[in-house]
Amino acid sequence: MSTATATANVFGSEVPQPAQHGQPGGIMRRLNFVTGLIGGLALATIAGVVTNILTPSGASTATFAPAAPDYVYLAVLLGWVIGFMAGMGAFVGPIRWLLGRDITHADAEYLAGKDLGWKRYWKFTTDHKVVGVQYLIMVMIILGFGGLLAMLIRTELGVTWAEVFSPSFYNSIIGTHGIAMIIGMIIVVMGPIANFIVPIMIGARDMAFPRLNALSLWLLVAATPCLISSLFQGGVQDGWSVYQPLASQGPPGMLGYQMTIIVFAFSTGVASVNLMVTTLTMRAKGMTWSRTPILVYGVFAAALMGLYAFPFYQYSQILAMSDRIFNTSFFDPLEGGSVWLYENLFWLLGHPEVYVIIIPSAAVLMEILPVFYRKPLFSFNFAVAGIVGVVALSGLVWAHHMYMTGWAPAVNYPFMLSTEMISIPVGFLVLVAIGTMWRGVVWTRLPVMAIYAVIFNKMIGGVTGIYLSDVPVDQYMHGSMFVVAHFHYMLMGAGLFGAMGGVAFYFSKMTGRMLDERAGSIGLWTAFVGFQITFGSMFVAGLQGQPRRVLQFDSLFNISNWISTIGAYIIGIGMLIFLGAIISSWMYGEKATSNPFGSKSLEWQTPTPVPLENFAVLPVVTEKPYDYGVPDPYQKELAAVDGDLDTQKVGSQS
Secondary structure (H helix, E strand, O other): OOEEEEEEOOOOOEEEOOOOOOOHHHHHHHHHHHHHHHHHHHHHHHHHHHHHHHOOOOOOOOOOOOOHHHHHHHHHHHHHHHHHHHOOOOOOOHHHHHHHOOOHHHHHHOOOOOHHHHHHHHHHOHHHHHHHHHHHHHHHHHHHHHHHHHHHHHHHOOOOOOOOOOOOHHHHHHHHHHHHHHHEEEHHHHHHHHHHHHHHHHOOOOOOOOOHHHHHHHHHHHHHHHHHHHHHOOOOOOOOOOOHHHHHHHHHHHHHHHHHHHHHHHHHHHHHHHHHHHHHHHOOOOOOOHHHHHHEEEHHHHHHHHHHHHHHHHHHHHHHHHHHHHOOOOOOOOOOHHHHHHHHHHHHHHHHHHHHHHHHHHHHHHHHHHHOOOOOOHHHHHHHHHHHHHHHOOOOOOOOEEHHHHHHHHHHHHHHHHHHHHHHHHHHHHHHHHHHHOOOOOOHHHHHHHHHHHHHHHHEEEHHHHHHHHHHHHHHOEEHHHHHHHHHHHHHHHHHHHHHHHHHHHHHHHEEEEEOOOHHHHHHHHHHHHHHHHHHHHHHHHHHHHEOOOOOOOOHHHHHHHHHHHHHHHHHHHHHHHHHHHHHHHHHHHOOOOOOOOOOOOHOOOEEEEEOOOOOOEEEOOOOOOOOOOOOOOOHHHHHHOOOOOOOHHOOOO
């Protein structure tokens, strides 16, 4: 270890420092996104060429299963991920540790992006605020990619008089769309908002593990090209669930999907541990659990659910890759494997991930309501109980997706009961939201309007979910477009619209600019109307008997599909308007004050833009986060923000 040879002023105290090796940051000064691309492409090329040379020509599937191109493609994927992460500098920290070189305070400041300006967004940067913005950019890219594929799907289904795409390509875009949107929806709150806001909200200066925070982000970036590349290797032919052993018989593109899941699951695991440790160990003095904001509870709950659920999904893809590459038989019943094993592993994630998406979005809305209605949550304890109840039951409902698998009918009924029971804690959250709004002002501000949309969509998605959890109903509806509609009402209807409200609320703190609420509101309500048209007609098609994941169908379903396709294009227009509002406001929007909405929580008590270490002096919490009452000290500030605000009415809410 290096001996201390100097001191550094850290928050007013002189702290001994190890010897500085060269300029602060060292080799990280030369590493960025460009070097990551170069490293990834170079190692992918080398790995592909070497593997192709080493693979015997005409190798039999008995020895090299199922074919040589699989080995080459897999080597390219591994080379890309390792090379990209090395080029970004992800391995510099462990290497320095192995060499016994301590990091100095100056090194840490450089890695956090101090004085780097916009360049810090293209580097392996440890500042949680920069990582939050990087996540926001990735969310927009991934959801944009998934949304584009959705438009292609609806175009095919809307053009009922001809085939727009080949059956193979149609199957591939269905599977790729599904997993892209799932990944995007999982990180839509947990990435940008959780990373940027939660440390400040609990009074911390950063995450508990800043390097791991950056690692989780750049692993996501590395995984995305793996998924996109699968489209050029035959794609994913078996839907986003890729049931085995059928999926193992598909084209090499299946390996791109599997590599994406393996890397993404590792990314979420790292991020989950980091968020949980940060919450448990770094809350400000005086921030007891009764004084901890609901958003922190929601993020902690989602991280916990992801931590126990995602490994099942990851293991399923590792085993499936082994079946394909090494001729094992984990899932092949003809060789002693089990199809049910894959289904159970898949759905052990597949249903908890619904709540990983919904709970953080609901928690964001719980933060918005007290601020605008100027009164405490209807019941803080009910909100916490709802989140805890969802976490407790989320791991006990997965098998309602397997009613039709042929196992003993008696197995179905415990899962039917647990699925219906989970509607109770979810109902708690809806009750708290409606109770907080009760007898309050009808707001037309964008963050609050998102809440109206979420409550409406969540009620439809929740009610239809209860129906599908009943065995007799599921026997009729299973595998129909009714299931697709329910699924989208839960994930997109509740999760995405909630995230749009969260972005609108925290936009000023994250970017230093005010969001154009007029354009944002037009985008939100356009997307909302299109959403009802799209998936409302899917409910009708499902009741009529249209199966999902089909290219050709009976003319009976033509009208429903025409209407659904029109609605999808309306959604697309709305999302483009909302995206345009974000980009234009980010570049040219009005500069934001520190606390434009008059919130009492800690993240709004810091300057905008937020300083590098968040707080010059760590705060001490002495009151609950939602103690809004009379007189309201923020009436004048709110009135200045919105001239139409009736401060008398708002101030009377207690």
